[in-house]
Amino acid sequence: MADGRHWSPRTLAGDPSRADAGAMYLNFMGKGDHVLPAGWGNETVISVLGSARIDATAPSEPGAKLTVVTAMCGATVVVPPGARVELSGGDILGSHAVDIDPDVDGPAMRIEAIPVLGSIKIESA
Numbered sequence: 001m002a003d004g005r006h007w008s009p010r011t012l013a014g015d016p017s018r019a020d021a022g023a024m025y026l027n028f029m030g031k032g033d034h035v036l037p038a039g040w041g042n043e044t045v046i047s048v049l050g051s052a053r054i055d056a057t058a059p060s061e062p063g064a065k066l067t068v069v070t071a072m073c074g075a076t077v078v079v080p081p082g083a084r085v086e087l088s089g090g091d092i093l094g095s096h097a098v099d100i101d102p103d104v105d106g107p108a109m110r111i112e113a114i115p116v117l118g119s120i121k122i123e124s125a
Contacts, residue, residue, distance in 0.1 A: 040064055047075050047118075054078065056109065057125050065110040070094065070118035077113075077122045082106030085122055089113040099123040 035055040036043060044067040045054050052075040056066055067089075068075050079085060082104045089096070094115030100123060113120040 036060070036066070040066075043067070044069070045075070047071070047073050049073055051075065055125075056080075056111075059107075060109070063110075065112060067112040067114070068120050069114045069116070070120055071116045072118055074119045074121070075115075077111060077120065078125050079109055079111075079122060080106065081124050083124070084108045086110045087113060087122070092116045094118045094120075096120045097122070 031051045032047075033053045033055065034045060036058055038058040039061055040056075040058060041061045041064050043064075045052060046069045048071045050073050052068075052070070052073070054066070054068065054075065054077045056077055057080045066077065068077060079100065083100065083106045084104055085098060085100060086108055087096075087098060088110070089112040091113075092115070094117055096113045096115055096119065099121060111122060113122070
């Protein structure tokens with residue numbers, strides 16, 4: 001990242017080499033870009049008082065889910081061209097926007113968006 005701040009990965013549960021173990025990435029009061037690695041599984045990104053850009057264009061494990069939580073900030077999730085986004089979650093005094101073509105036939109991506117006094121935008125690469 002250009003400002004020298006780093007994302008902090010944390011294993012949530014189980015064997016970190018398994019897709020169902022997941023990881024949590026924290027961003028506090030910073031501006032950060034995070035690239036999900038190929039084969040990502042269940043990932044959680046939390047951004048507080050900062051902005052985040054999450055590159056989710058790498059192939060994921062089957063059934064993978066990305067959870068994005070923002071608190072008093074914004075986040076952008078970049079998905080591969082042609083991806084079908086299955087969106088869940090809810091806004092708490094926040095908003096979300098999906099800026100992708102709804103008539104695509106690509107791989108399905110599960111994204112849970114939870115903006116709290118913030119926003120989450122999902123866009124195609």
